Amino acid sequence: MADEVSTNPPQLRVVLAKLGFDGHDRGIKIVARILRDAGMEVIYLGLRQSYKNVVNAVEQEDADAIGLSMHNASHMTLAPKMVAALAEAGLEVPVVVGGIVPDEDIEPLLEKGVAAILGPGASAEEVAQTIRDAVASMRAETSQA
Amino acid sequence: MSLRGLSPADIFERALAGERHALGRLITFVERDAAEAEIVAEMAHTRAGNAHVIGITGSPGSGKSTLTGQLVKLLGEAGKRAAVLAVDPSSPLTGGAILGDRVRMEDVASPDTFIRSMATRGHQGGLSLAVPGVVRLLDATGYDPIVIETVGVGQVEVDIAGTADTTVVVATPGMGDSVQANKAGLLELADLFVVNKADRPGASDVRRDLELMLDLSHLSGHDQRTGMRPEIVMTTALSGEGAPEMWDAIERHFTTIADNGQLTERRINRDVAEVRNRLMADLESRIDVMLTGNSLSGVAEVLDAVAGRSLSPTAAATQLAARISDL
């Protein structure tokens, strides 16, 4: 039985959330469907989530990745705080930021531990592949150490 | 804390100590039916058997997840350490799923509540294997009660709700729910009916229909096993009205079956059903391997003989059945 199941790649579980006041959810809802259609299980938290809510979801749902959607200028404050909150909880889960992030902020965000950034206009395949890659490189990292 | 490099037994210890990510990981093992699952099941089974398992099912849009949220809120306020298993269908096309039930529940639940979303993952029977395993884990790690919420559409989902100690069927006005309940066999399954959206026109009609159907069923609606007639509770999940009455009714049911021995019997049946499901799944996969692979010599010849009309399918099955244990 166990052998049979493990021949299929394990189904990725992804938590999707928006932090803070920002209420633009057109993008995150599209991403939810893209990931579902790429065969993933999306735990959709939606709008106005706290760091604690996201941490809770990652723990209880044993998520493989987190997608944060950001459409205000608050990505520079909120995304690194999310990364820190995960680290504090001992969760080794990649954070992928999607939405509106200006070029000059990409490097600083990556340095602060964000796994990847998806801009507007990323294709469905890019979105799904970015999540898969982020999970794979996090696994490689954690199995090495 | 990081779960990196830990054995399943270590993770189990952590889960017992209350670490929620550890429990989350164990559930993943069970859900994926990974190699670790068997070890975990072994450790969990000896510690389980304490929690009151409640199944809540109803048609989509019946407000059952809001109702579950209200129930969880009450339980939190009563100082109980509750867990919720929210089961939603996977997309039959892609196998993916969007699970969105946590938000409203987490918003009202006490911080001690454990909520896990689960997709049906297509494969028939997979769910009926995974859910008891997950419930066992939640039970073993001290969660009580455990609420399983499923959409009452597919047979598998209905069966899962039906394996609970107390099964609650949610109906709403204007959706033909009372008729649906009858068709889907939910009437026999229900230990308790909840008419949600009781503030809507037609709510009392739904109640009347349910009463009527209970009157018409065997022994005037009294469950053959328990001698109880399912109660009907009216709720308005959005405002939380009726939720305390629903919880009281659930507890009444539980006390009654605990006192009259039904509970023990139900749980024995549940375990036997699980063993049976597990055996069936095992058999099924062996049969698949036997018929589609080349791992067993002589099988291809038998099948050829059937195709060549020199051996009947019945005789072929008898021959092959003897060899299942070789796999």
Added chain:
Amino acid sequence: MSDPAPDQARAAWQEAYDSTKLRDVPFETMSGVPVDALYGEGPYPGQYPYTRGLHAAGYRSRLWTMRMFAGFGTAEDTNARFKELLRSGGGGLSTAFDMPTLMGRDSDHDWALGEVGHCGVAVDTLADMEDLFADIDLSSVSTSMTINGPAAMIMAMYIAVGENTGVERAQLAGTIQNDILKEYQAQKEYIFPPRPSMRIITDMMKFTSAEMPKWHPISISGYHIREAGSNAAQELAFTLANGFAYVEAAVASGLDVDDFAPRLSFFFNSHSDFFEEIGKFRAARRIWARWMKERYGAKDPKSMMMKFHTQTAGVSLTAQQAEINIGRVAIQALAGALGGTQSLHTDAYDEAMALPTENAARIALRTQQIVAHETGVTNVIDPLGGAPFVEWMTDEMERRAEEVFAHLLDIGNDSILEGAYAGIENGYFVGEIADAAYRFEREVNEGKRIIVGVNEFTEGDDGERNLLRIGAEVEDYQLKRLNGVKQRRDGDAVTRVLERLKTEAADPEINLMPTMIEAVKTFATEGEIVAALEEEFGTYVEKVFL
């Protein structure tokens, strides 16, 4: 024509046209060919059901208002800009608020970090509102305020500023957006659950009907529904349905339809599918007129005349090759003009990334000036009226909207208001919008739909994505200011008035506005008032529908 006396209708139009003062410009083509005011047949402009426009002379008498929405930083920054605008002859002030204010939270809320003063002005207390309108005579200006969830508190502050400076509330003129239904459906800036929110809105409608004759207590906005991903027909249908819902709520609270309906106004999106947009605008006027007259029994023609503001589609702007957005905005602005809008905001080409730069905002204004003064489309009233495709599109938009109304009546037991509540609760609106958005996205992704610069014609993008930033000084300043106000005020008075507000909130018979005005006068913060009301009303948490 359905009109039994077409000649009479034509004569009536002619009479109305002749008695209108026209703009002093030559109504002829660039080459000097004179053009008539009107071509085609009735129902004529200015006549029920107003498909061809609200006024007999259309843009020949008056162009649309070129209203540009702006504002960020502190109240004092915005005040300086207001005064500059007033000095240069403008009479209308348009106020944008920052995200914490829009959400009914104070600048010291956990999530406010990085948002204070960012997309608009931060208003925590009456002190900020006083700064915002310092040295401006509120009896001589018209103020538009884009805010929804906490609209009652902001309106209360505006009234208080007026009274403190000797301006009676009856003299205050302006509009507050206050369209809460679309928040649950699209923009998601809600605070309380739908029914208590609607109670506050009916309180405001009653209060303004009785005491503020120059105030527009609601602007029903489809713009955000479209931005959230709906298609044109959904934007039209949901927005008008929301309009009907407010009418039903107001009537149920005891108002006469003709007492408030003339002061309702609308706000639409203008996207890139040219004829679809024009059909949408024309259908909107016709549907509103018919429903107001036939279903809601309006007698005053003004109750049947839909006035609307239009903004070009922010969602259509691309980050790639941002300059080409100027072309999109021009086409969308032209559609707004041909659809007969009363006012127009044109987006800046660099808005896909963040707040517009000054240069881009200027180009946007110039773009609509070109449409108004160079293209000649303002010389003829409803120039596309009678064109078979345009009339078909208008009918088709109406037909699709009527399907939605029928559905809402069905799930709402013959009430659009109840249908709106039910549709919010069961995810109908968000589901429809998300489906439409996903469908569009997939078509772009699969290359079935070309978006210039995104999936075709991509060469020429410099890859730069720049963003105008607001310094952290604004946030520091605002936090100090809020702290100072809290220390200076009479804390007991604040507690007392908030207690009373809570008690009144529990009694639906009491109008909350008078106590709300008292509360802001004690310098209770917006966040404190919201929190007090939340204790009674609860906080809305969206159920997830995908």
